Amino acid sequence: MQLVIKNLNKTYANGVQALTNVSLTINKGMFGLLGPNGAGKSSLMRTISTLQEADSGSITFQSSEGEINVLEQKDKVRSILGYLPQEFGVYPKVSAEVLLDHLAVLKGITNKAERKEIVTALLNKTNLYDKRKKNLGGFSGGMKQRFGIAQALLANPELIIVDEPTAGLDPAERNRFHNLLSELGENTIVILSTHIVDDVKELCTDMAIINKGEVLLQVHPLKAIESLENKVWRKRIERSEVESYNKRMNVISDRMSAGKPVIHVFSEAQPEEGFEIVEADLEDVYFNTVTSHQLPFTNK
Incomplete structure (x- = not known):
């Protein structure tokens, strides 16, 4: 079938x-x-x-x-x-x-x-x-x-x-x-x-x-997630900083948490001080693919 x-x-x-x-x-x-x-x-x-x-x-x-x-x-x-x-x-x-x-x-x-x-x-x-x-x-x-x-x-x-x-x-x-x-x-x-x-x-x-x-x-969802391992970084920033980070970095998503934006950035290494590495999920794969077309894995 x-x-x-x-x-x-x-x-x-x-x-x-x-x-x-x-x-x-x-x-x-x-x-x-x-x-x-x-x-x-x-x-x-x-x-x-x-x-x-x-x-x-x-x-x-x-x-x-x-x-x-x-x-x-x-x-x-x-x-x-x-x-x-x-x-x-x-x-x-x-x-x-x-x-x-x-x-x-x-x-x-x-x-x-x-x-x-x-x-x-x-x-x-x-x-x-x-x-x-x-x-x-x-x-x-x-x-x-x-x-x-x-x-x-x-x-x-x-x-x-x-x-x-x-x-x-x-x-x-x-x-x-x-x-x-x-x-x-x-x-x-x-x-x-x-x-x-x-x-x-x-x-x-x-x-x-x-x-x-x-x-x-x-791609298989789990394979896609695994391919982003150690490449997704998170930081809480001020609203006024969102545009600046979008211009300087590959910001794949931003969401509000406790009244402040939290951004996820795709990067092979720590983008700058203050970022912490996070466990990637399918949402990161989705936003990274749709917003930047950067595909760090091989398509089927």
């Missing part, structure tokens, strides 16, 4: 180039696609899920039934695809059970007894069975996302795409959603598109960073 994307390009009618020579190889498991808002993540997800055309390039999926040309064999792709878009609309006055049953019919599950069994199993899997009679308009954000996963799992997909699934969820719902996604990644390809670094750190065994429509990096 493998998804291979080669030299994919997409420019919209308004002249915005959303994807530029995107190439990725994605194997079974959880794959994180990390990038800021507007980086091209959703454009790539919509292209893979056959919702928009590419200008050039290729996407092939090695499924249990053989190789599928994603850009040309759209019906075949849809039959093995589960998709949870960034904005997932529901009918507010319809219950979870009724809507999931309706969506199962649209997926081609016409046998009533089989459909009931599948709907019940998915509502249990997503921890929504006790709320199955409740109208979706009364669901919390996390419950709606779990319903979104339930509909994405209809017809046993081999490829699952989830676009910004945890944005806006409270910590408890986010943890529930993480557990569900992690379980799904054991037997399928799950592409998690997000700007939340912690989602990738906690869930994914492989990842790519994308910005301005270009893939900057594809």
Whole structure:
């Protein structure tokens, strides 16, 4: 099971180039696609899920039934695809059970007894069975996302795409959603598109960073973190000093702590007195890649 994307390009009618020579190889498991808002993540997800055309390039999926040309064999792709878009609309006055049953019919599950069994199993899997009679308009954000996963799992997909699934969820719902996604990644390809670094750190065994429509990096998260070892330095500074440090050093991030900025700097040696070395994390990898394009490790 493998998804291979080669030299994919997409420019919209308004002249915005959303994807530029995107190439990725994605194997079974959880794959994180990390990038800021507007980086091209959703454009790539919509292209893979056959919702928009590419200008050039290729996407092939090695499924249990053989190789599928994603850009040309759209019906075949849809039959093995589960998709949870960034904005997932529901009918507010319809219950979870009724809507999931309706969506199962649209997926081609016409046998009533089989459909009931599948709907019940998915509502249990997503921890929504006790709320199955409740109208979706009364669901919390996390419950709606779990319903979104339930509909994405209809017809046993081999490829699952989830676009910004945890944005806006409270910590408890986010943890529930993480557990569900992690379980799904054991037997399928799950592409998690997000700007939340912690989602990738906690869930994914492989990842790519994308910005301005270009893939900057594809690497194992732990390998990327290890490559920054002894190269990330921290210092608490005054707000008035931020601009000066940005001009003089490779500042990869700054955040407020106890009312003052704390900067992280990428450097082979101590940048100057007052800096302390810190243990690098995936956020450092992300900001270092996106802001400076300095890649101290080898891409896949």
